[in-house]
Amino acid sequence: GENVEQHPSTLSVQEGDSAVIKCTYSDSASNYFPWYKQELGKGPQLIIDIRSNVGEKKDQRIAVTLNKTAKHFSLHITETQPEDSAVYFCAASTGGFKTIFGAGTRLFVKA
């Protein structure tokens, strides 16, 4: 079955620096890749997603890139702010409502 690996598990950056989180997936049939941000005690929030027919997508300070050949996708956050501190989950879906989540990355942005 599908497996999604996410790295790093913990990431600490200085405010204003960039943060990059990487994920790899195993099922080449995966065609939808959402990213979620989860703050302490809350449910995950969708922050950006990308489909397999697109290589890159950007929304203000966040961007996601997808390399279908290598089966990996990454989340890039630029100009990080303390409020970006949270747990980020990547996920992969083959379109049949089966979404596999990565283990999560705990991001700390130091002021």
Place this chain on the structure above:
Amino acid sequence: GAVVSQHPSWVICKSGTSVKIECRSLDFQATTMFWYRQFPKQSLMLMATSNEGSKATYEQGVEKDKFLINHASLTLSTLTVTSAHPEDSSFYICSATPAGETQYFGPGTRLLVL
């Protein structure tokens, strides 16, 4: 848009009692809803998938008689933890999808069984 609510946000109950958690899609109709369980500092563990008007599909290892799921309408799904025990204490999160793959999550329900 795409707002999902959960009620209650937290609940404390005695061992042996049953607890019902509601999940509602507020501004869209959800053909499919999902229930997850999350342990501290861990990822989301899918418990079951429910489609409106049909029986839920449970993941391997999840007791369907323990975790009863009802998806009676396109905007409401409920999870009932029957005869709860301390090991059922966890953070339960639902999600809903209007169409396609995008899941929108509720704020979660923290259950503590004493």
